Amino acid sequence: MLEITGIDVFHGDLQAVWDVSLSIEGKGITTLIGSNGSGKSTVLSTIAGLLKPVKGSITFDGVRIDTMPAHKIVETGIAMVPEGRRLFREMTVLDNLEMGAITKRARQKKNETMAWVLDVFPILKERARQRADTLSGGEQQMLAIGRSLMSQPRLLLVDELSLGLAPVVVQKISHILDEINKTRGIGIFLVEQNVVMALELADTGHIIENGCIVGSGKASELLASDQVRQAYLGMDGE
Amino acid sequence: MEFAQYITYGVINGSLYALVAIGLALIMGIMGIFNIAQGSLAMIAGYGSVLFFQHLKIDPFVSLVFTLPAMFLIGVFMYLTMFMSMNKYDSGQKLRNSMLVSFGLVLIMETLATILWTANERTVTVAYSGAVLAVGDLRIPYTGLATIVLAIGVIFGLHFFLKHTTFGKSIWAVSQDHDCAMLMGVNVRRTTLAAFGIGVAISAFAGAVVSLHTVSPAIGIDWTNKALILIVLAGVGSINGILFAGLLLGIVEALGVYLVGVHYTGVVGLLIFIIVLMFRPQGLFVRKAGV
Numbered sequence: 001m002l003e004i005t006g007i008d009v010f011h012g013d014l015q016a017v018w019d020v021s022l023s024i025e026g027k028g029i030t031t032l033i034g035s036n037g038s039g040k041s042t043v044l045s046t047i048a049g050l051l052k053p054v055k056g057s058i059t060f061d062g063v064r065i066d067t068m069p070a071h072k073i074v075e076t077g078i079a080m081v082p083e084g085r086r087l088f089r090e091m092t093v094l095d096n097l098e099m100g101a102i103t104k105r106a107r108q109k110k111n112e113t114m115a116w117v118l119d120v121f122p123i124l125k126e127r128a129r130q131r132a133d134t135l136s137g138g139e140q141q142m143l144a145i146g147r148s149l150m151s152q153p154r155l156l157l158v159d160e161l162s163l164g165l166a167p168v169v170v171q172k173i174s175h176i177l178d179e180i181n182k183t184r185g186i187g188i189f190l191v192e193q194n195v196v197m198a199l200e201l202a203d204t205g206h207i208i209e210n211g212c213i214v215g216s217g218k219a220s221e222l223l224a225s226d227q228v229r230q231a232y233l234g235m236d237g238e
Numbered sequence: 239m240e241f242a243q244y245i246t247y248g249v250i251n252g253s254l255y256a257l258v259a260i261g262l263a264l265i266m267g268i269m270g271i272f273n274i275a276q277g278s279l280a281m282i283a284g285y286g287s288v289l290f291f292q293h294l295k296i297d298p299f300v301s302l303v304f305t306l307p308a309m310f311l312i313g314v315f316m317y318l319t320m321f322m323s324m325n326k327y328d329s330g331q332k333l334r335n336s337m338l339v340s341f342g343l344v345l346i347m348e349t350l351a352t353i354l355w356t357a358n359e360r361t362v363t364v365a366y367s368g369a370v371l372a373v374g375d376l377r378i379p380y381t382g383l384a385t386i387v388l389a390i391g392v393i394f395g396l397h398f399f400l401k402h403t404t405f406g407k408s409i410w411a412v413s414q415d416h417d418c419a420m421l422m423g424v425n426v427r428r429t430t431l432a433a434f435g436i437g438v439a440i441s442a443f444a445g446a447v448v449s450l451h452t453v454s455p456a457i458g459i460d461w462t463n464k465a466l467i468l469i470v471l472a473g474v475g476s477i478n479g480i481l482f483a484g485l486l487l488g489i490v491e492a493l494g495v496y497l498v499g500v501h502y503t504g505v506v507g508l509l510i511f512i513i514v515l516m517f518r519p520q521g522l523f524v525r526k527a528g529v
């Protein structure tokens with residue numbers, strides 16, 4: 001459903017992504033793993049339209065999106081949960097969720113989607129009128145995901161799900177993501193430093209190093225491969 | 239004149255200060271643009287009110303239906319031609335650049351106003367100009383009453399708009415996280431353009447009131463000075479704090495007049511400005527930076 005073809009992406013003068021091509025299937029969960037500064041967030045931000053590739057193209061269900069402004073890309077059905085959640089911290093939980101449904105398409109079904117999201121994350125219902133910055137880390141991540149779901153995406157981009165969260169919380173949220181993917185058919189593209197978690201959750205995995213894709217395959221096979229074991233699991237102290 | 243009467247005038251003046259400052263606070267808080275031409279815009283709007291009254295006998299509060307949209311369009315024009323291109327800079331650079339550009343605008347507007355309307359002071363004298371509401375011994379001018387009502391109305395209206403309407407919330411969201419608002423689907427360009435337009439349009443309210451006092455090309459910078467004191471008192475980014483900051487400045491100035499005489503009003507204002515900067519630089523009415 002998402003086709004990335006040979007993109008080069010820069011931060012100012014600094015090239016962060018080199019000739020990256022990826023294909024993301026709508027049905028499953030895809031992950032992009034890599035160490036600090038390898039270019040994961042850059043790839044994700046480029047899909048969402050915050051950064052523009054200087055070369056290559058991105059299409060979503062055949063429609064070219066890399067030329068669209070970010071706020072138009074949401075309307076095509078791509079939503080991003082940014083690294084570090086980036087909640088509207090002065091706003092309440094409910095307001096944050098409402099902001100997720102700001103596009104015309106999403107606004108029409110806002111109440112239905114809201115009911116579903118609060119059903120998926122019941123804790124958000126309890127916290128509904130609290131300011132976003134009073135939530136715990138796990139709750140904030142749930143709110144960030146819920147907010148993105150409010151736009152009724154067909155593809156959900158998640159940047160560093162596990163960032164700063166306790167393992168049990170990560171497990172809980174990744175379980176929910178899995179369920180959303182299976183029951184709602186929302187494709188998920190997860191970017192992670194937590195290699196084990198990401199590869200256990202995903203169907204397909206890609207490895208990025210210094211802005212280049214250096215490996216791709218079935219997630220379970222990658223997890224067992226020497227490439228991943230030596231480069232990442234050794235470092236993770238598994 | 240007795241004490242309570244001084245305080246009443248302080249409250250009225252303070253409300254007018256708030257009306258001038260609110261647009262500056264909005265534009266600064268939401269966009270990180272330091273528009274020191276806000277007082278000059280109120281001056282231009284004031285001339286608008288004067289002209290509508292002179293030529294068409296339209297009351298300054300009624301001619302708001304013309305001056306508000308006119309000021310909005312001026313704001314849109316200013317943003318598109320001068321401020322939009324500053325979005326590529328980091329926040330510090332943006333603040334400095336916008337300050338310099340808008341200082342240039344202050345000079346341009348003052349000169350332009352002098353050429354168009356001479357340096358003479360002008361005033362709108364309406365039927366109710368001298369009329370007062372007597373409450374016991376207290377005498378409250380109707381125009382003063384209107385100023386207070388306007389200031390409260392504008393600030394609460396703005397608060398409601400930002401926190402309870404879809405478009406207002408988009409503006410609020412952009413002010414908190416520009417990129418993330420874009421990810422949600424907010425058209426950030428259109429939203430910031432409108433927010434700037436609204437910030438400038440608000441100066442029409444100040445202009446209407448100012449026209450009942452005195453309008454001259456030189457008042458622009460004076461009003462900006464008052465507005466800046468309010469911003470510091472309220473805390474950068476605080477919009478609700480502006481009303482209280484205005485009342486505080488107005489009342490303190492009035493106390494100064496009561497205690498030491500009318501020549502020291504300006505000094506009193508600058509004094510609390512400096513004291514607040516020294517002891518509470520984040521502002522009096524800010525818990526955390528925010529709207």
Ligand SMILES: Nc1ncnc2c1ncn2[C@@H]1O[C@H](COP(=O)(O)OP(=O)(O)OP(=O)(O)O)[C@@H](O)[C@H]1O
Binds near residue numbers: 015034083
């Ligand atoms: N705003 C920026 N300005 C300049 N360089 C940047 C910027 N953002 C990222 N970079 C650089 O681009 C490269 C890729 O960064 P990116 O954030 O995509 O990595 P990442 O894989 O997401 O890292 P992390 O796991 O730490 O989140 C890094 O070398 C980084 O220093």
Ligand SMILES: [Mg+2]
Binds near residue numbers: 040041042083159160
């Ligand atoms: Mg990252």
